[in-house]
Amino acid sequence: MNSVRQIWDDANESKMSCEVLIIGSGAGGSxxxxxxxEAGFDVLVVEEGRWVEQGTVVPFSLDQMExxxxxxxxxxxxxxxxxxxxxxxCAGGGTEVNSGLYRRPPTEVVERWRxxxxxxxxxxxxxxxxxxxxxxxxxxxxxxxxxxxxxxLLRQGADALGWKHDESPRWMTYPDGxxxxxxxxxxxxxxxxxAAKAGARILTQCRVNTINISHAKATSADxxxxxxxxxxxxxxxxxxxxxxxxxxxxxxxxxxxxxxGQTLAIHPTVKLSARFAxxxxxxxxxxxxxxxxxxxxxxxxxxxxxxxxxxxxxxxQWSDFKGAIEDWRNMAVYYAAITSEGRGRVxxxxxxxxxxxxxxxxxxxRELLRSGLSRLSLLMLEAGAxxxxxxxxxxxxxxxxxxxxxxxxxxxxxxxxxxxxxLCSTVPFGENRQLCGAGSYGLVHETKNVYVNDxxxxxDAPGVNPQASVMAIAVRNARHFIAQENPHA
Amino acid sequence: xxxxxxNTPLIITGAAGWLGRALCSHVALNAERLDISxxxxxxxxxxxxxxxxxxxxxxxxxxxxxxxxxxxxxxxxDRLFASSPSAFDLVHTAGIIxxxxxxxxxxxxxxxxxxxxxxxxxxxxxxxVHISSNSPFGNNPHTHDTFRADEPxxxxxxxxxxxxxxxxxxxxxVSQGLNAVIVRPPWFYGPFQPARQTxxxxxxxxxxxxxxxxxxxxxxxxxxxxxxxxxCRARAWEGEPGRGWWIADTQAYRVSEIVETVGRxxxxxxxxxxxxxxxxxxxxxxxAETADGFIQRxxxxxxxxxxxxxxxxxxxxxxxxxxxxxxxxxxxxxxxGMRRSIRWCAQQGIEL
Amino acid sequence: MALAPSLHSLVxxxxxxxxxHDLPGLPETVAHEVAxxxxxxxxxxxxHMRLGIAVIALLVRLFASIAGQPRLxxxxxxxxxxxxxxxxxxxxxxxxxxxxxxxxxxxxxxxT
Numbered sequence: 001m002n003s004v005r006q007i008w009d010d011a012n013e014s015k016m017s018c019e020v021l022i023i024g025s026g027a028g029g030s031x032x033x034x035x036x037x038e039a040g041f042d043v044l045v046v047e048e049g050r051w052v053e054q055g056t057v058v059p060f061s062l063d064q065m066e067x068x069x070x071x072x073x074x075x076x077x078x079x080x081x082x083x084x085x086x087x088x089x090c091a092g093g094g095t096e097v098n099s100g101l102y103r104r105p106p107t108e109v110v111e112r113w114r115x116x117x118x119x120x121x122x123x124x125x126x127x128x129x130x131x132x133x134x135x136x137x138x139x140x141x142x143x144x145x146x147x148x149x150x151x152x153l154l155r156q157g158a159d160a161l162g163w164k165h166d167e168s169p170r171w172m173t174y175p176d177g178x179x180x181x182x183x184x185x186x187x188x189x190x191x192x193x194x195a196a197k198a199g200a201r202i203l204t205q206c207r208v209n210t211i212n213i214s215h216a217k218a219t220s221a222d223x224x225x226x227x228x229x230x231x232x233x234x235x236x237x238x239x240x241x242x243x244x245x246x247x248x249x250x251x252x253x254x255x256x257x258x259x260x261g262q263t264l265a266i267h268p269t270v271k272l273s274a275r276f277a278x279x280x281x282x283x284x285x286x287x288x289x290x291x292x293x294x295x296x297x298x299x300x301x302x303x304x305x306x307x308x309x310x311x312x313x314x315x316x317q318w319s320d321f322k323g324a325i326e327d328w329r330n331m332a333v334y335y336a337a338i339t340s341e342g343r344g345r346v347x348x349x350x351x352x353x354x355x356x357x358x359x360x361x362x363x364x365x366r367e368l369l370r371s372g373l374s375r376l377s378l379l380m381l382e383a384g385a386x387x388x389x390x391x392x393x394x395x396x397x398x399x400x401x402x403x404x405x406x407x408x409x410x411x412x413x414x415x416x417x418x419x420x421x422x423l424c425s426t427v428p429f430g431e432n433r434q435l436c437g438a439g440s441y442g443l444v445h446e447t448k449n450v451y452v453n454d455x456x457x458x459x460d461a462p463g464v465n466p467q468a469s470v471m472a473i474a475v476r477n478a479r480h481f482i483a484q485e486n487p488h489a
Numbered sequence: 490x491x492x493x494x495x496n497t498p499l500i501i502t503g504a505a506g507w508l509g510r511a512l513c514s515h516v517a518l519n520a521e522r523l524d525i526s527x528x529x530x531x532x533x534x535x536x537x538x539x540x541x542x543x544x545x546x547x548x549x550x551x552x553x554x555x556x557x558x559x560x561x562x563x564x565x566x567d568r569l570f571a572s573s574p575s576a577f578d579l580v581h582t583a584g585i586i587x588x589x590x591x592x593x594x595x596x597x598x599x600x601x602x603x604x605x606x607x608x609x610x611x612x613x614x615x616x617x618v619h620i621s622s623n624s625p626f627g628n629n630p631h632t633h634d635t636f637r638a639d640e641p642x643x644x645x646x647x648x649x650x651x652x653x654x655x656x657x658x659x660x661x662x663v664s665q666g667l668n669a670v671i672v673r674p675p676w677f678y679g680p681f682q683p684a685r686q687t688x689x690x691x692x693x694x695x696x697x698x699x700x701x702x703x704x705x706x707x708x709x710x711x712x713x714x715x716x717x718x719x720x721c722r723a724r725a726w727e728g729e730p731g732r733g734w735w736i737a738d739t740q741a742y743r744v745s746e747i748v749e750t751v752g753r754x755x756x757x758x759x760x761x762x763x764x765x766x767x768x769x770x771x772x773x774x775x776x777a778e779t780a781d782g783f784i785q786r787x788x789x790x791x792x793x794x795x796x797x798x799x800x801x802x803x804x805x806x807x808x809x810x811x812x813x814x815x816x817x818x819x820x821x822x823x824x825x826g827m828r829r830s831i832r833w834c835a836q837q838g839i840e841l
Numbered sequence: 842m843a844l845a846p847s848l849h850s851l852v853x854x855x856x857x858x859x860x861x862h863d864l865p866g867l868p869e870t871v872a873h874e875v876a877x878x879x880x881x882x883x884x885x886x887x888x889h890m891r892l893g894i895a896v897i898a899l900l901v902r903l904f905a906s907i908a909g910q911p912r913l914x915x916x917x918x919x920x921x922x923x924x925x926x927x928x929x930x931x932x933x934x935x936x937x938x939x940x941x942x943x944x945x946x947x948x949x950x951x952x953t
Binding site for chain 1: 625633643650
């Protein structure tokens with residue numbers, strides 16, 4: 001290790017040590033690292049992916065998927081239908097690659113978590129105060145000017161139907177005041193540099209295979225380094241912050257299985273592309289408006305829409321839809337996301353490097369996805385779309401209201417491209433031992449020093465972009481840990 | 490915004506039907522307030538003519554003209570409009586929900602509606618109110634969902650498809666210049682009810698009303714007088730043609746709540762009501778729906794199966810647009826409406 | 842990555858056949874480039890997915906060698922579980938690559 005550089009990937013020591021090991025550098029791990037380092041703990045952050053500077057890859061491109069996503073962006077929860085999901089795998093995790101939209105968890109959701117899962121001292125007002133601090137740290141703000149045309153079309157369609165909508169703020173700065181020139185305030189721009197400044201070391205391309213636990217106490221982690229060598233990191237405490245898929249997988253590989261990886265929650269999403277009379281496509285950004293008329297059950301928003309992604313959205317009924325691709329500049333992709341009652345599993349299988357993920361949609365989820373895609377199609381017609389192309393096999397081209405009946409009749413979730421970018425709830429926190437894998441501050445039940453502090457803790461899907469929930473809870477838990485284990489006490 | 494300065498004749502198709510008779514009765518009683526100079530009722534035969542006449546108050550002073558004819562017969566429709574004044578309003582209630590053969594649904598609810606709208610356009614109708622249904626929009630995707638004023642079509646079986654066809658016909662004629670609006674009542678109840686509604690009371694009374702699952706599925710309902718009020722307000726509304734409104738109670742009710750309320754209304758009207766014990770699994774509702782769909786594809790129709798198949802669904806609608814646009818506020822609640830319905834049955838000598 | 846060479850031999854010819862059929866205007870060299878990209882992406886998938894794809898790809902190749910190319914195309918249009926997802930994965934990666942790299946490609950694959 002180069003003692004001067006605090007962010008490095010060329011570890012040549014097979015044995016390292018620290019006071020607090022933080023596994024993962026996303027929305028959970030980075031704030032945890034910053035707060036603990038600032039409190040005086042000796043922190044080592046290990047990240048499986050690379051450090052990729054912003055601006056060196058095109059947002060939402062295949063290149064970005066290759067460099068910053070797990071499995072090149074192709075990861076799947078098996079089931080009927082299988083559900084494609086994405087996981088960031090880079091320094092900063094999902095915050096480097098997502099749409100940057102920010103939503104506080106609704107108060108009733110926090111109350112539900114507190115009451116049903118028995119999360120101690122989870123006060124919605126206190127959590128919102130913490131969220132407020134996070135919002136300052138990552139510069140949560142609205143656009144300094146008009147939204148992009150695809151975003152405005154979403155708003156117009158909702159207005160025509162009398163449906164509620166709003167502009168989701170983003171954690172962005174706009175140095176020149178141009179809403180098109182936002183700079184995302186992801187973890188590599190905010191909490192990770194802060195952690196490094198406070199003395200934390202950040203080791204990238206380091207994969208944690210297992211945590212060695214004896215008599216409920218973890219002592220070290222076996223890792224694989226960038227050079228392919230194995231290593232061991234010893235520690236006093238460990239925070240597992242690898243996200244809702246990797247965190248339970250690491251815990252399971254380490255022998256911890258009770259209520260871990262059994263209750264994966266997601267926001268399943270179906271899509272369509274809408275074609276307009278004029279050029280509206282914005283290849284490198286996503287709409288900021290979201291339609292919340294049917295929230296929390298159902299939300300509508302816009303997706304990344306460069307030509308490659310338009311082609312992808314037309315793929316399921318390519319024989320009828322293919323002509324539209326030549327008009328991609330007049331098109332944009334939109335989604336309908338639901339709050340699912342179904343649940344999935346993350347299973348670490350001996351001999352396999354990656355966990356097997358499954359997900360089962362309920363009958364209610366399926367009906368809601370059908371209804372969601374149809375309502376979204378209606379909204380696009382009201383927004384002025386000349387043609388709507390729903391992403392499912394056998395879909396008709398929707399040119400008018402009569403076609404919506406045909407689309408609903410033909411729709412089946414099993415024929416649709418269902419995907420999600422929001423994954424959580426694989427190690428739910430709380431004192432209800434029947435339901436929870438970790439305690440009210442993330443300490444894994446039946447361990448003395450293994451903490452979880454990421455999206456895995458959220459007891460169920462919040463119905464909104466979960467990053468705000470993840471960060472506020474991570475900060476809350478980190479502060480509780482500092483109060484309990486203050487190194488200067 | 491309401492416009493009451495029309496003094497216009499009103500044509501009612503399906504005048505001898507449940508809603509048609511309630512509307513005739515209301516118009517006859519309130520002709521002056523509604524500024525209606527003449528009521529022209531389309532009925533199919535002399536039997537229906539008697540039904541319409543019996544629905545009017547004994548001292549009726551409103552000019553009533555009865556035209557005998559069938560909406561499925563274009564020459565009858567021509568005759569209806571040929572004999573009408575140059576300016577008139579039309580409430581198109583004619584429809585069929587429980588046919589002998591599926592083809593009747595489309596003949597009445599779609600084709601006849603199309604013909605009526607076209608004739609109304611060319612005969613100079615001032616305002617047309619088309620009575621649709623919840624069925625073109627199917628069921629809510631889950632029990633907490635509520636249909637907004639504007640929803641995508643998702644017709645429930647053949648009846649839904651035929652009523653959707655009717656709505657599309659109306660909208661197409663609106664685009665050609667017809668001043669028409671649409672009223673969509675969900676499950677309605679009240680005086681002038683047909684025999685099948687008497688069965689509803691009897692089932693609740695005997696504790697044998699089929700409740701699926703835990704009875705938490707929700708249904709919007711509307712007392713017929715509230716519906717008639719909504720129709721009259723839609724007739725008088727001055728706004729863009731093509732608009733549609735749900736006319737129902739403010740909130741949808743859980744099925745268990747409906748059964749409990751009807752039971753209470755029956756008890757308070759002096760009936761002995763047994764505790765409802767008929768709980769059916771959801772699967773049975775799905776089986777009934779599937780069987781209904783299968784039989785309908787063969788062109789036949791079994792009313793009991795159709796009703797059973799629909800009973801485990803949530804059909805809930807949001808009336809806020811009707812409140813904002815029309816000033817519609819349901820005046821009679823479920824309990825009071827049911828009591829009035831029970832009393833009406835008693836007055837008619839109908840045994841529950 | 843150990844499976845990459847075998848995946849290439851199993852998937853690349855199938856991907857080329859599918860692309861030639863779906864996008865007859867796609868130049869042959871481009872089809873090869875796209876298929877190579879697709880195989881490269883498949884080779885970084887999770888191990889169990891790679892394994893599953895290898896098995897299906899092998900069965901598809903065997904089927905194609907016995908039944909011939911037209912039958913392979915018929916197979917690519919079926920929607921059987923796993924098999925359908927295999928062809929969908931090939932098409933997803935290929936189409937995304939083509940239109941991201943050459944956005945003005947015509948719907949038959951021919952360059953503008």
